[in-house]
Amino acid sequence: MPVKNRFAELLPEITEWRRDLHENPEILFDTHRTSKVVADKLRAFGCDEVVEGIGRTGVVGVIKGKSSGSGKVIGLRADMDALPIHEQTGLDYASKTDGAMHACGHDGHTAMLLGAAKYLSETRNFDGTVVVIFQPAEEGGGGGKEMCDDGMMDRWNIQEVYGMHNWPGNPVGSFAIRPGAFFAATDVFTITLEGKGGHAAKPQEVIDTTLMAAHFVTSVQSIVSRNADPVKQIVVSVTSFETSSKAFNVIPQRVEIKGTVRTMAxxxxxxxxxxxxxxxxxxCATFGGTADVEYQRGYPVMVNHEEQTDFAADVARSVSGSCDDAPLVMGGEDFAFMLEERPGAYILVGNGETAPVHHPEYNFTDEAIPAGCSWWAEIVEKRMPAA
Structure with a gap:
């Protein structure tokens, strides 16, 4: 079955929802307006149950099929949060909140899942229960973990869970997926180097933290080039280098370095x-200073389960005619926490030739909405066919 006609009919309405969300971005767990919009729509659709405040500001909607003899329960998840980026698209519906922007398409993900929820509430042509999950704080806050820690999976007896992300560069409405490790584990580190500050004209009297930091930044790349197995994926990036002094003639007492590590194993x-x-x-031993190292483990590797990945790919082929093999992605994705608790799969839907995600000129492509909504609906109707 190709894209469902109902979603072609709903496209103007869903697009309006998406653009409203785009105009009003909210960051991390502060998705209060977004969560209310989602909850109000789910209630208007006639969901059997709508619960707010799961994982702080997450929203869960429950839709029961015409029959429930199968006892199956499937979770469908979309993320709601935006990024702390100043938008530069010039769109009529650009962000009205300075310094916040839907630069990763979560407005599109939320709108597509709302569209699917509206359709599934209308038709209920399945045997089982659908739990639609709207999650805050994917962009570094671990909202997925918080929803799981709140007991979401057990509370609604979710047995499988599916997620979706738009993908710039892939044709609009196309799909791509891969089994096994898909998105990387994402860790962060902060190194505080302490030395002895002093006058830049008297280097013999100081312990130069800038020199120490420069050696660290260079040496840390040897982890990838000389310590890691060259056939395994690993990225180490230093992203911030800040000294305690801004003066030209002062060697700083302290330097703080921040960075990130991405791995697949x-x-x-x-x-x-x-x-x-x-x-x-x-x-520090070489130059006489000291170091305080904070290493924080973030999202784990996101691992697609093989059976559910095969099924998700079959559904994608039924919607768009094909489903490509997706590449490994060294970005992180906190849907990983949900896939640690339940079997499931995560798929990419093409966003066309747009700016990349996390770019100030990025915008979700509304023409992808019918394909995304259809995939959600087909996941339910094919996995839990009506008796």
């Missing part, structure tokens, strides 16, 4: 953490 994650600590200690 737990042994590489352990390796990176150990080597970052060792390199910081070695640099």
């Amino acid at each position: 737990e042994d590489q994650r352990d390796l990176a953490e150990r080597r970052i600590k060792d390199i910081a200690a070695g640099v």
Whole structure:
């Protein structure tokens, strides 16, 4: 079955929802307006149950099929939060909140799942229960974990869970997926180097933290080039280098370095953490300073389950005619926490030739909405066919 005609009919309405969300972005867990909009629409659709405040500001809607003899329960998840980016699209519906922007398409994800929820509430042509999950704080806040920690999976007896993300560069409405490890584990580190500040004209009297930091930044790349197995994926990036002095003639007492580590395997994650600590200690031993190292583990590797991935790909082919093999992605995705609790799969839907995600000129492509909505609906109707 191709894109459902109902979603072609609903496209103007769903587009209006999406653009309203785009105009009013909210960051991390502060999705109060967005969550209310979602909850109000789910109630208007006639969902059997709507619960707010799961994972702080998450929303869950429950839709029962015409029959429930199968006892099956499927979760469908969309993320709601925006990014702390100043929008530069010039769109009529550009962000009205300075410094906040839907630069990753979560407005589109939310709108598509709302569209699917409206359709499923109208038709109920399935045997079982659908739980639609609207999650805050995907962009670094771990909202998915908080919803799971609130007991969401057990409370509604969710047995499988499915997620979707738009993908710039892929044709609009096309799909791509892969089984197994898909999105990377994402960790962050902060290194505070302490030395002895002083006058830039008297280097013999100081312990130069800038020199120490420069050696650390260079040396930390040896983790990838000389410590990690070259056939395994690992990225180490230093993203911030800040000294305690801004003067031209002062060697600073302190330098703070921040960065991120992306890995696809737990042994590489352990390796990176150990080597970052060792390199910081070695640099300090060489130059006479000290280092305080904070290494924080973030999202785990997102792993698609094989059976559910095969099924999700079949559904995608039924909607768009094909489903490509997706590449490994070194970005993080906190749907990983849900896939640790339940079997499921995560798929990419093409956004066309747009600016990349997290770019100030990015915009979700509304023409992708019917394909995305159809995929959600087909997941339900094919996985839990009506008796």
